[in-house]
Amino acid sequence: MTATAHRAADTLPDVDRPSFARLMLSEWTKLRTVRRWTVALLAAPVLIILVGVLTASSSQPGALDSPLVGPDGTWVQDRFHFVHRPLTGDGTVTTRIASTTLEFSVPPEDGGDARARDVERTVWSKAGLMIKDGLRPGARYAAVMVTPGRGVRLQSNFTTDIAGPAAGAPTWLRLTRAGSTISAFQSADGLSWDPVGTVTVPGLPQTVEVGPFVTSPTATLLAQRQFGSIRLGQYPTTTRAVFERPTLEPAGAPGTGSGEPSDGWQDDEVDDSAVQAGTPPAPDRAGGKGPQAAPPPAVWAGDRLTLVGVGDIAPRTPGEDVIKQNLTGGYAGLMAIVAVAVLFVTAEYRRGMLRTTFAASPGRRRVLAAKALVVGAVAFVIGFTASVAVLLITQPIMRDNGFLPPVYPDWSLTDPTVSRAIVGTAAVLAAIAVFSLALGTVLRRAAGTVAAVIVLIVLPQLLASGLPPVAGQWLMRLTPAAGFTIQQTIPRYDHVPRICVPENGCVYDQPWAGFAVICAYALVTMAVALWAVQRRDA
């Protein structure tokens, strides 16, 4: 080459910046060409699968009490006191609820009055009118009810819950059937009626049982905790409701013809624990004290009906989240991912390689963004494939171990909750990888960064069980591991109270809320890192 030849090259216009994709390709080449990193990255899915399989092999379902199912196959409980009469075809049932009284006792060592208020606040006792497909527990129904503190509700088939006016006893309630459509109304005076809502109960037969009902569940509350253990307080409740003038139109078949207001109404206790003739009585998962004794029979005084109820009409959920449990390996896998993500940037600082990098690509923020995207994408792919693999491997193991419907419903990878858990696990690993990389950029030291990330993720798990429940929960909520709440697949029902023990994974109700936390960590740290690389001398 001659001098003139090179001068000609000088006059070439400075071409465009290489595309961001090229920068990512360059960073990907860096990541895949260090053998130690590749080995660590391959170890991540192996760890995820191994831990998942070990967990699955050693897990046994809790004692199965009543595997009663609702109309849609959901695991439910169905116990209440029901005063009813048959209705054939369409009709309307109306009553006034004069009063409801919640009765329970709290032992003084559990906190007395304060605890009593907790029970009142938590318990979903129900008193109102019901239309049900016969007296069999688990049968289809729709019901309008008053609840302590949660107003008037319209519920059907266990899982549907519609909030109505915020009224309580005394109040008028009305339930109207038109085919499979059931509408509920509430009135203060029995004259002007406000709609509560309308539900469809498909498959309701021509003749149904209708009438007043009362039920009152056992409240379960966190009672006490010592380091590493938790005691749950069980407070069985009873609800006494006074109904006035329950009337059905059309009245249907008369009873004995005595002309009394009670004429034609039958008194029954619908009890799911009674129908499980074949099953030995097992303690309730939440209770441990066995089913409550049947309440006293209904009492009529003129047109006033006093009804005492125990039990609950609600969906049940298992204590173990099978999917979340089998994805526990995510914690093990992320250690390898964190290490590589941190080294991916601190190795450059340590050896002055960053100067080579920034001399080749002066757009430092672009470089860091490309690094983050590459390491995040790799973590995502690892998390995704390992999650799919571990769930497919553990599914038959769990079935063999007795995790069977209805308590543990069958699932497939394409179920929305399962897909969310899989994609979520991958996304959490990606976010943690980006967070690690960003923190490594800020701190510029491998050992310190890896230690910081691991402590931030693991320590809260250990501390949470030793702290007061509220403090433990907030610790879990505000640290990156909150992201794993996205693995929750057990349905949450707003109308079913839940005890929340942070170390059992009860961190956020909303799976995405925890994911938002880790994303916030990643984004904020990344913003600091982007600011730092631009400002600092390389």
Place this chain on the structure above:
Amino acid sequence: MTIEVRGLRKRYGSKVAVDDLSFTVEPGMVTGFVGPNGAGKSTTMRIVLGLDAADAGTALVGGRPYRTLARPLRTVGALLDASAVHPGRSARNHLLWLAQSNAIPRRRVDEVLDLAGLTTVAKRTVGGFSLGMRQRLGIAAALLGDPAVIIFDEPLNGLDIEGIQWIRGLLRSLADDGRAVLISSHLMSELEDSADHLLVIGRGRLLADTTVRELVTTASGDRVAVRTGMRTEAMTALADTGALATITDGETVTVAGLSIERVVELLTRRGVTFTGVSAHRASLEEAYMELTRDAVEFGTAGRGGRAAR
């Protein structure tokens, strides 16, 4: 294409690394950037490459700040630290990611490997490379984009004779291609045979911007060496005139600022006998030593001092 540095200043905490530095590196020649350790050579190079931000002044490559170059490897090839490679990565892969980041075709990687004589070890990890092989890899990386401007920081450091000769030949041919070549060293002897132009720097300041020949001529000045057995008497005779006389070895006294005739006259008048008087010709090394005497950062125990002896 040139490198233009104007009024550059940089301090790290209370330490001034570069102090009002201005120079131009012209194309078609090898410019040596020389100064004792800690004189600010590497700092200046890092500022030119947009790695460190200057507190004041400008550093332009081809009239533009480095950081505005879209594909800088195609304009500037730099070797700052031969050890700045991940030891777990192969030579080829190190060059590959660099090429990808600047949209340089993949075949160019093999070309520069061949140019640097690394083809046979291209797939070996850099961790097992000798310093000389790493220097070659660093140079291969610098040449990836066929740049018009070359910046090498201490390229001869730790090389064997064969390596030094290879780099000298390479620098010459790069300059002959019309490229601007800037190489730094703390040893003048390393640059003596390779540099066309010299930038001497000490404590962050430019001490000389000159050619090799000019530097030697200026520095030798009017110094006179006297060979004598009566060193003390000679010193006294010469010092009385206010001239600076130094004992340079066992039998020699060197004096600056006096002509050879005046020296002979002074010595004769005081009766100092001498066996020889000569106008002293300084070596480049001595000239450099004199320039940087006050600027030696780490004292005379440093390599700069020892090399000048």
